[in-house]
Amino acid sequence: MPTRKDAYTLMTSHVQNISLQRHMLSVEAAMRAYARSYGEDEELWGITGLLHDCDYEEYPDLHQHTQVAAVWLGDAGYDKRIIYAILAHNDLNLETHPRTNLLSKALYACDEITGMITATALVRPDKRIHGLEVSSVRKKMKAKGFAAGVNREDLVKGAEELGVDLNEHIAFVIAAMSAVAEDLGLAGIAV
Template identity: 85%
Template sequence: MPTRNDAYALMTKHVKNESLQKHMLSVEAAMRAYARKYGEDEELWAMTGLLHDCDYEEYPDLHEHTQIAADWLRADGYDERIIYAILAHNDLNLATHPRTDLLSKGLYACDEITGMITATTLVRPNKSIQGLEVSSVRKKMKAKGFAAGVNREDLVKGAEELNVDLNEHIAFVIQAMTEVADTLGLAGTTEARQEAAS
C-alpha cells in the first residue's frame, strides 16, 4: 500500500492549481478527524480525502472524473476501499458505486463543506479560520451568489447521509481544518497573526 507521501506526490503531479490542492488537503484533514472519531483507519480515510479529486484538473468532465483517478490508483496498488469511495463521491457513479459504507459517506459529507468553510474564512477581515462560527457559515450558505461552485444540496445531503446534524458537522470540520490552518492558507493575514500574538 502506498504511503501518504506517495499519495501527496501523485496528487501534486496531476493537480497544479493551488486552490484545488488546498481543497484536497482540507478534505484530508476532515476525513482524518472523522476516522479518529469513528475509530476507523486514519491513514486510509486521510488518503481518500487527499486523492478524491486528483484527476479533476486534467479531467473535469464528470463522466471521466473519478474514473481516471480509479485507474491511476489501481495501477499504483491503492486499497480498493479508497478507490470505491472516490468513485462513489461522484453522483454519476451511484448506480455501480452506491454510498453504503461509512468511508464513502464520510468523503461525500466532507467534500462540499470544506469549500464553503474556506470561502467563508477568506471573506473574513482577518482571513483566519480561528474562531469561525457555524452561524457565519450557515449565513453564507443562504447567500445565493456566494461561493457559487459549492453545491448547497450536496452539502446538506452529505450530512444527512453521514447521519450527523449539519451544525455539528460544520463545527467538526472547522475544528479539523483549524488544526492545519497554516497548510491551508487559513491562518490569517500576517497583521492579524501579529495582533493576536501581542
Template identity: 50%
Template sequence: MADTPVSHPALSREGALELMRAWTASESLRSHMLAVESAVAAYARHYGEDETLWRVTALLHDFDYERYPEPSESGHPFVGVAYLREQGFPEEVLEAILGHADYSGVPRRSRLAKVLYACDELTGLITAAVLVRPDKDIGNLELKSLKKKFKDKAFARGVSRDDVVRGAQELGVELWEHAAFVLRAMQEDAEVLGLGGDRA
C-alpha cells in the same frame, strides 16, 4: 500530520501527497484536497478508523480533476480511479472516490465513502467563508457566520447546498453538528491549509 505505517504498500500520506501534487498544479485545488483531508482524518480519529487510509482517500479524491475535468467515464473520477487500481490501491479507497461523484452511479456504502462525500462540498464553503474575511483567519470564523453564508445562495455559488445537506443526512449527523466538527478540524490545521490569517 505525521505518516503512520500501514500494511498496504500503496498507502502512505507522503506518497499520496506526492501523487496529488504531480497531477495537480492548481494551488486552490491542492488546498481543497488538503482541507478535505483535515476533515476526513478528524472523522477517522472520531470513529476509530484507519487514519492513513482515510487521509490517502481524501488527498486523492480530486487528483485527476485538473487533467480530466469532464464528468464522464473518460474523465474525473474514473480516470484517476483506474490509475489507482493499477497501482494496487484498495477497493475501499477506489469506491469512496467514485462515490463522491453522484454521476458515477457508485453507491456510498462504506463509512469512508459517506464521510468523504459529507466533507467535500462543506470544506469548500468553509474555505470560501474564510477567504472573504478581512483577516483570512479560520480561527475567527464562527458557526453562526457560516450559517449565514450557507443560506446566502449568491455566496460561493459553486458549492452545492443540496450535496452538503445530503452528505450530513447520509452520515447520520445533524447538519450543523457536522459543520462545527469539520470547522474545528480545519481550524486545527489552519497553518497547513494556509488559512491562519495574514501574519505579516
C-alpha cells in the same frame, strides 16, 4: 499500500492549482478527524480525502472525473476501499458505486462543506479559520451568489447520509481544518 507521502506526490503531480491542492488537504484533514472519531483507519481515510479529486484538474468532465483517478490508483496499488469511496463521491457513479459504507459517506459529506468553510473564512477581514462560527457558514450558505460552485443541496445531503447534524458537522470540519490552517492558507493575515 502506497504511503501518505506517495499519495501527496501523486496528487501534486496531477494538480498544479494551489486552491485545488488546498481543497484536497482540507478534505484529508476532515477525513482524518472523522476516522479518529469513528475508530477507523486514519491513514486510509486521510489518503482517500487527499486523493479524491486528483484527476479533476486534468479531467473536469464529471463523466471522466473519478474514473481516471480510479485507473491511476488501481495501477499504483491503492486499497480498493479508497478507490470505491472516490468513485462513490461522484453522483454519476452511484448506480455502480452507491455510498453504502461509512468511508464513502464521510468523503461525500466532507467534500463540499470544506469548500464552503474555506470561502467563508477567506472573506473574513483576517482570512482566518480560527474563530470561524458555524452561524457565519450557515449565513453564507443562504447567500446564492456566494461560493456559487458549492452545491448547497450536497452540503445538506452529505450530513444526512453521514447521519450527523449539519451544524455539528460544520463545527467538526472547522475544527479539523483549523488544525492545519497554515497548510490551507487560512492562518490569517496581519490586519
